[in-house]
Amino acid sequence: MGWIGELRDGKVVKADIIAGITVALVLVPQSMAYAQLAGLPAYYGLYASFLPPMVAAIFGSSRQLATGPVAMVSLMTATALEPLATQGGDGFLAYALGLALMVGVFQIALGMLRLGVLVDLLSHPVVVGFTNAGALIIATSQLNKVFGVEKVAGEHHYQTVINIINSAIDHTHLPTLWMAALAILIMIGLKRFYPKIPNVLVAVVTTTLLAWYTGFSESGGKVVGAIPEGLPGISMPGFDLEILAQLATYAIIIALVGFMEAIAIAKAMAAKTRQRLDANQELIGQGLSNITAGLFSGYPVSGSFSRSAVNINAGAVTGFSSVVTGLMVGLALLFLTPLLYHLPLATLAAVIILAVANLVKVGPIIHAWKAEPQDAVVAVITFALTLYIAPHIEYGILVGVILSIMLFIMRSMRPRVAELSRYKDGTMRDITVFPELQTSDKIALLRFDGSLYFANAGYFEDKVLELVSKYPNLRYIIIDGEAINQMDSSGEEVLHHLADRLKSLHIEFVVARMKRQFMKTIRRTGLLDSIGEDHFHSRIQFALNYAWDGLGEDYDRTKCPLRRQID
Missing domain, CATH: 3.30.750.24 (STAS domain)
Known part of the structure; x- marks a missing residue:
């Protein structure tokens, strides 16, 4: 909160307001898409984007970190909750809130004990392999919404993808496919030729108007539907000790992976702005934002690479920009939810696919091979194993961490x-x-x-x-x-x-x-x-x-x- 005194400067306030509004234009549709990825109703993404960004900005140490729903944490949330309840059901929603609370408590505990160094257990090769696999899993998990077919789940994710492709060959819903294609073309085209225009927002508005005008939902297309008006109220999810025990491992992994993502972008921005960053204080800020999400009908959140980049590029100076972002999401919940009724789920799927496309990178693995071939092998094993055992992706990152530690021990056992x-x-x-x-x-x-x-x-x-x-x-x-x-x-x-x-x-x-x-x-x-x-x-x-x-x-x-x- 060291930046609060700087708000006496009108130029700082103006810059933060502009940046906060700019991030909100990206966050509103993106958060709804990520909530769908997590297996939750789209409006839960808005709930997770209302108070958590403000709390993270006030209690964290980074001035420009944009906190809220992110793709990887959303995928891991779905993975954690899928064995426990049906997606979208009351039990699933309650467990999502409980998971957010557990993630928050664990992060705060790490911050209070000054154990932020634990995130260093996630070595760069493990992160590269896991991120590449996660991006592919996230993108392919949206195929059923792109083709407009039912999702027939298999024991492993690749079996689910095969089932979707087989179903799409004969039963593709063409209006849904065209709607997804239009959204992708709009976002790619604007990003390339008019990068200053919020491409995601334009795609959402265009396809929503088109869906309303053409009667997309009446023709079998799936839309977001009715969203409860108003702000989320505070609630305490019920606790079942047996369920909590099952979620504990996932909560720890989500806490570490989420914080790793947050601290990576926070460090990059701190180096650019020459500001001091306290990793343990950032853990506390992220932990409090997750607890807030759990208490106000959200789900686990983290710092976002893409929205943080938008925030700093838009001129954000202090954490007040994130407060503005949260307030804008609150206004959307109060007054704009009826306008989102006809938003096609295919558009949200397209938003997710393009958001994670940049996460697939072969270059870092090649670079790791040049630096130390054993590290590249760890990255490839983590990548392949995560893909194979999905949706149980937590085992992929655990194996990667174990391999990294084993390599470290072997190297230290036989030094030069x-x-x-x-x-x-x-x-x-x-x-x-x-x-x-x-x-x-x-x-x-x-x-x-x-x-x-x-x-x-x-x-x-x-x-x-x-x-x-x-x-x-x-x-x-x-x-x-x-x-x-x-x-x-x-x-x-x-x-x-x-x-x-x-x-x-x-x-x-x-x-x-x-x-x-x-x-x-x-x-x-x-x-x-x-x-x-x-x-x-x-x-x-x-x-x-x-x-x-x-x-x-x-x-x-x-x-x-x-x-x-x-x-």
Whole structure:
């Protein structure tokens, strides 16, 4: 709420009012479409777009984030509730409100405990794979409304799509198909040639007028129908502990995925406007907006990429623009609902399809392959699994998260270990990268690129002993500890035994460039005194000088491959 004082500036207020109205023109039809995607009556999208955007703007930290119904959260809401009740039924509506409350409570708890970092468990490859699959699932879930045929659900989503296509071959309702095609052409055409015109609003108005004039509903076309007039009242949904238990996993996933979407766009806008963003405060704002949605006949909401972009591009300066957006939705609920009676469901389906079309991107997967092939594999597995097991898409993202964590653990268990030698510019380089570099049979230099903990301590020991066996005349082994950021008790224990074992072989164990955390650990355990403080050096050169001094005057250091080659 730090922006409230800025509203004394008339220019700020004017800019926010214009931006708020602009976003509302997109939000009204879009929210109705997303409510349909969630399996709810279209007007529930308006309810979720009334108070939640205001609450998120007031209690969050982002100034331009536009909160409300979004495609991915709507799809996950439908997935969560479908096994529990019939879409559109009283039970389904009550569970939607309860789900919003659970999502909100979980997000607030994360924010209060300052656990916003949990969203980092959703790695970029997982998000890319899940988003691509989700976009395809969302788009194909609207095919029955585009063709005007009944939706015959299969066990998996792809089976449902096959059933719809088979039904559409013989039973397509042509007026519905033409209405969807017209809406798509209007939105694509205006976006390309007249981008400043609200294309979604124009498509909605045009097809609604056309449906009214031609008697679209009388010919078998499906329309939104009657929408209750007035603002939503506060209500507390009934709680069934068994149902809550079934929804708990979905609530956690929706909370994390929704917040991930919100914080991603919020960070991008904060970088553009150079404003401070508090992820934990944003969690609280998003959580309160979801609780508000649950109390006022809405369903789970989140920050929207598309509407946030519209908001900032329209000149929004503070969160007051979202307050204006909510007020405009309230006016629509009070006075404009009769005008939406003839709005074709095919138009809403077209709005959804075009909204998610930009989410299908192959480029990030290719980029991930170039950066790290294993990450691309995780993205592809998440994508394929999410598509295959839909509508149970939550398992796709869970498997992706597990794979990412497993990859992280595997990488940290086997970090890069490099034997070093002096390069011609005086630096120490990996001899596997520069095989022309010579090594010493008396002194070996090893770099361990990772923290030393229980999962890789044995690996570290094996690599050191492997180096010992490589050089029978070895007298000193120097560990470059620059990359060892942390060391747990297992790592310290291995280090202790390794030093003793090398000592029995008449090999001195020396460490250079240690981090402060490393030194604090060995001081507390007494390992520093056991090995000897003179065996720890702040620079590699100091460690080499110590080794050369230990070898005595008979050793000609000028012939050592580790000597300085430039002065």
